[in-house]
Amino acid sequence: MDIVTKPKLSRRIWDYTLLTVLALIILAPFLIGLWTSFLPTMQIAQGNFLSTKVSLQNYIDAFTQTPILRYLGNSLVISTATMIAQLIFCSMSAYAFVFLKFKGRKFLFGMFLATMMLPFEAEIIPNFQTVKALGLLNSYSVMVIPFLTSAFGVFMLRQSFMQMPIELKEAADIEGLGHFQFYWKMVLPYNRIPLMTLGAYSFLGAWNQYLWPMLTTFSNDFRPVQNGLRQLQSEETFNDWGMIQATAAIVVIPTLIVLFIGQHYFKSGVNEGAVK
């Protein structure tokens, strides 16, 4: 914002001080967690927060004594499956709402919008009964099937499909492309940026699920990482803080790396899309 007037030196020092202090406050929980993950639990329990007995023992314990890798693998499977399914089914529905003319289209779209007002959290009782009746409890599919599509995803993709130049559709009609070909060869490639956004959104959404997996999974074979970490905490009766912090670090560090790379990639992706 200080473009016209050259800021004074004292002003700059003040800005950088403020930025640094705020960054430290925001990062403090990470830094405290990371630091304690290197300390023996005995030292933490005695309040020796500044102990110099740092080691990687907690990480070795976490990898060898807990199913943390299994939890991460489960979450990866569930989130990837959910993401792929939402990309396919949301884009197909959005295609129908933009490119197909059929009776009841407005009404159906209204119904899709209406589902955005209904919180899944308020529907857990019948949904639990449904998946139990279908014999889906304690499996990967129970955490994927209810989220194969999302009204928000349909809505978002519809908005961007509608922004496509009309010439594309006209050209496709002249070429004699059918709906499936036009959808696959033109609509999807043209909208790859919103599709990437929806992909990131649905993956993170599935990754952060908590209540539903907690109700529907009972074994480490299928338990995703959010509920796995809870399981570890409830099992560690002696409060092994060092190892618990190590498991948290194992979970959060890859996410942070993906986030930082993703942000950069996402920005350049948007720019590329704008230049095209």
Next chain:
Amino acid sequence: MLKSPAQSTPTSPLSVEKTKNKIADQEAKFTLNAKDKYFAWAFLGPSLLILGVFIFYPMVKTLYLSLFLTNTVGKTTVFVGLSNYINLLTSADYLSSLGVTLFYVFAVTIITIALGLVLANLASKRLPGIGLFRTLFSATMGVSVSVAAIFWLFIFNPSTGFLSLASTFLHLPQIPWLTDPTAAMWAVIITTVWMNLGFTFLILLGAMSSVPTTLYEAANIEGASSRFQFFHITIPSISPTLFFVSIITLIESFKSFGLIDLMTKGGPTNATNMLVYRIYKDAFYSGNFAQASAESIILTIIIALFTLLQFKVLEKRVNY
């Protein structure tokens, strides 16, 4: 909290796009095509099936269950009309849950937005190395609920926690963070705000960076203070986005469950027993499915009202 860059530009489902030469204009040449009907079923079928089975049917079923008494496996026994609702809305216990939730929701939303504004305003300055600070400020976007709970449970831990050690070191009074009702509520609020901050910051930063710089240049020539510029240029210019993030923060806070389960389990003495946690306990611990269904409907009404408000106001595009 929604954790995605997906919604950096608020769009309303009810608004009609006025664009030149776009597919949207086809609306004018609307003609029914007999073959399209079959394609429509093929393209929409899977989504309709899923939404029908896991969103529409359960809503109707929940409404139905809420009008009955149920046994411990969730089968209806006696039709009781609205009495489940009347019982809830006259029960001091439920009203306290409602009050606790409202306090939490508004505290989280106000603090998240205020801090997000401060961070975004600072990070929108053109300083060398500002990119690093932008990345650091958005870092909490990468933190999921169970990781956040571990970090903060250690910070708030009464005997060996970081705040406890720091208070001892600085000779400050100890706060029983997770055992005192008021302090536990604030512990959950602080953790939620921290988790929300990265996303809110990024969205607000995006909005601020699209405010025309000519506005600030003109204000600088006029000699307007930066505080004046913030309240009279920045805030009005980003008001649609500001409204949008406020509403989604509000809605997501109403649905809070994970942090409560991980940090306080609704306690101490129900001080953090919020709406969704209550539904879960009443249904899956106490087996009172009818009452939990009535609670679900009340939650749905609250969330539907705020979502409608979001649709309506975004349609009109909040701006000055």
